[in-house]
């Protein structure tokens with residue numbers, strides 16, 4: 421089997437190389453693509469070196485079974501025809517096709533079956549904040565229908581890509597050395613700060629990131645669920661955190677919620693407040709699961725439950741989710 425990674429030099433592309441190696445994803449041939457900036461760079465996978473080729477229009481994807489694409493929405497739109505024309509399944513990490521009715525939006529723990537119906541040969545990976553939220557939500561939805569969600573996110577710098585991680589690291593160094601602090605990837609200095617804006621502002625004062633959580637959750641869960649989000653960029657390097665309040669049709673006890681989370685695929689419960697055990701971004705970094713803790717009743721709503729959820733968004737929020745989709749299709 422021949423696979424391709426488009427955007428190999430990026431934060432998600434680099435994680436894809438790790439994930440296919442760790443999971444021993446079956447391939448005989450691997451082609452890496454990027455722009456002219458990374459053309460010729462060499463990366464290793466399963467002990468073998470691979471050189472990045474420049475992504476061009478043409479027939480480079482002939483014979484490629486799966487293309488994992490993470491080079492931004494405009495690249496996905498521009499090259500979609502070239503990638504899918506000869507039968508390649510494009511698993512796309514960008515927002516380009518997520519809300520297209522003929523493109524399934526898939527989180528394997530929630531709606532794996534949707535991946536089978538992809539008439540355009542494109543399957544979209546949801547937004548990272550949505551992926552880590554719907555995995556535990558699915559476990560609760562199976563007990564009682566979730567009507568409403570309020571969520572506040574605490575999103576790591578790496579959600580904005582490899583150069584954004586470097587910017588945060590540089591800003592801490594610049595601050596400590598009393599140097600000029602360079603701000604390019606975020607609207608303000610992120611080091612020692614928090615920014616209540618992820619992506620640009622859209623309708624009614626919500627950012628695009630917040631609206632993605634609204635629309636994508638409904639599509640993935642095939643539900644009339646409503647999601648009201650506030651997305652905040654925080655100076656963590658990697659792994660997003662979310663504070664989630666849900667309202668269900670009938671109340672779910674804390675014990676039942678914990679049991680459902682413990683049984684759910686892809687969820688690990690860390691919830692022992694007496695011993696200060698709860699999920700955090702640093703220990704979640706590089707891990708596959710969505711970590712859930714601080715499970716408790718919502719004091720403001722008799723049908724409410726609240727919990728804290730952390731996951732490595734480059735991994736489960738992007739690379740791992742994409743590879744799991746391909747694994748599902750192979751099975």
Ligand SMILES: NC(=O)c1ccc[n+]([C@@H]2O[C@H](COP(=O)([O-])OP(=O)(O)OC[C@H]3O[C@@H](n4cnc5c(N)ncnc54)[C@H](OP(=O)(O)O)[C@@H]3O)[C@@H](O)[C@H]2O)c1
Pocket residue numbers: 426427428429430431432433453454455456457458459475489490491492493495513514515547548578579580581582583733734737738
């Ligand atoms: N970071 C996350 O946590 C995360 C999570 C979920 C989804 N995503 C999505 O995944 C995509 C990639 O994100 P990222 O964080 O990996 O970004 P990134 O670190 O900035 O990497 C971007 C990648 O795109 C490539 N690229 C840019 N222009 C290109 C072109 N014209 N032709 C071919 N390749 C091109 C770059 O290659 P060169 O180095 O050669 O320019 C680089 O490999 C985005 O759509 C993002 O929204 C990211």
